[in-house]
Amino acid sequence: MWAPAECTLDVVQLPDRIAQFDALFADAVRAVARLEPTRLRLVVDIGYGAAAWDLAARESGCCSFFTFAFTRHADRLHWEMTVPPTQKTVLDALAARASAALEQSP
Template sequence: MTWVPQSCTLPTAEQPLRIAEFDALFAGALRAVERPAPTSVRLVLDRAADAVARELADREAGCCSFFTFVFDHDAAGRLLMDIAVPEAHADVLEALADRARGAQK
């Protein structure tokens, strides 16, 4: 299952490119995936990915307005990318989390 929801306003032709951008972020910077709740996921990323992750999240929130992205840093300096969705989109978030976990080595 792809995590791109049908309610996404990103043109269909651009969706594979956006998925590839997330895949590249996951492959290069992802350190951990945490699931504090069914409607939230925390991606622990290398701090060097800060600008890329924020820009990507901003664009994603622009086409899928139900996503909420919040950024912070932990004591080790890693980037924390918290993603939340309304309950109606929990399956989309789970698919995104699965894709991120699949990129972990």
């Protein structure tokens, strides 16, 4: 699993959280950009803004090292995720999952 030791989710909750990210990525992500090694931008369909914000808030509760920021751009939402250098592998995993979901979307 790609969750860091700092994550406070237990082994029962973790697979559900991963599935929530995967579902949101599959439904909502329109572009993925790695801005820096520790910074990722997902372009999300605006209709999924509330779901993305809710997931980010819940993720901040268990992995406090994340910084999430949202900026609206017309009918899209830029969801930026930043982590400290020690958590780059977590961001790598999220970027890979988001990119894979984007590649599979019609």
